[in-house]
Amino acid sequence: MERAIFAGGCFWCMVQPFDEQAGIHSVVSGYTGGHVKNPTYEQVKQHTTGHTEAVEIIFDPAVISYEALLEVYWQQTDPTDAFGQFEDRGDNYRPVIFYVTDEQRITAEKSKERLANSQRFTDPIVTTIEAAQDFYPAEIYHQEYYKKDPENFARNHAKRAQFVEENWR
Numbered sequence: 001m002e003r004a005i006f007a008g009g010c011f012w013c014m015v016q017p018f019d020e021q022a023g024i025h026s027v028v029s030g031y032t033g034g035h036v037k038n039p040t041y042e043q044v045k046q047h048t049t050g051h052t053e054a055v056e057i058i059f060d061p062a063v064i065s066y067e068a069l070l071e072v073y074w075q076q077t078d079p080t081d082a083f084g085q086f087e088d089r090g091d092n093y094r095p096v097i098f099y100v101t102d103e104q105r106i107t108a109e110k111s112k113e114r115l116a117n118s119q120r121f122t123d124p125i126v127t128t129i130e131a132a133q134d135f136y137p138a139e140i141y142h143q144e145y146y147k148k149d150p151e152n153f154a155r156n157h158a159k160r161a162q163f164v165e166e167n168w169r
Contacts, residue, residue, distance in 0.1 A: 001025055002061050004069050005032060005098035005132050007054035008077035009085025012145040013157045014055045017076050019144070023063025028056045029138040029145070032098060038136055044092050052092055056135045066104055070111040073097065075168045076160065079115065080123035086159040095127040105129060120167065 008014050011029035018027045031039050034051030044051045057069065077085055077095045084093040097112075099105040108129045116125045137143075146153040 001058050002066065003100050003132075004057045004059060004066060004104070005054050005100065005135060006057070006069075006073045007032070007052040007094065007096040007098065008073065009053070009088045009093045009095070009160070010156060011053040011055055011138065011142065012153060013160050014076060015144060016146045016153075017072050018055065018057050018069070019146075021059075021064055021068075021072065023060040025058040025060065026056075028135075029142045030054060030056055030136050031092075031138060032056075032135045033096065033130070033133050037134075041139055041142065047090055047092060050091075051136075052094055052096055053138075054096070054098065054135070056137075066107055067111065070097070070108060074111070074115055075164055077127065078163055079112075079125045079127045080121050082126040082128075086163065087156075097127060097129045098132040099129060100132045105131075 006014065015027045015029060018024055031044050031051035032054045034049040036043060036049040039049045039051050043049050079095060082094060084090050085095060097108045099108055112125055112127065
């Protein structure tokens with residue numbers, strides 16, 4: 001098993017696309033990239049801990065490659081928006097690929113370059129690629145939120161789904 005960490009706005013909306021892929025062992029909502037140990041959701045949303053909402057994915061590389069995970073990732077985010085994602089605004093919602101190994105860093109950089117060269121977007125690709133830091137799982141009520149409250153999830157996911165439809169289909 002290998003580990004991947006991606007941030008792309010509200011972690012509620014980042015779980016389902018990965019959770020539905022073959023070869024995924026787990027997708028956990030959480031916080032990373034900050035300076036406070038074991039932050040709470042209330043602390044993170046105050047923008048004082050430096051954390052970003054993210055998902056930690058444990059996957060079987062014999063079934064799904066890291067490169068394939070990156071393709072799923074790009075199709076869930078607006079890579080041209082550095083200040084949040086869709087209705088989620090602020091540094092704790094910024095798009096980041098957190099690499100765990102040098103191989104992941106290289107793969108992510110090449111993937112980002114391919115996306116930029118594709119001219120799919122007219123604005124620059126601003127998603128950052130950063131070394132993984134400590135990952136703290138979010139509170140239990142945030143885990144698998146799309147299954148727990150599908151109606152609220154659908155409302156929160158609507159702008160993201162529209163963006164995906166307009167830019168990737």
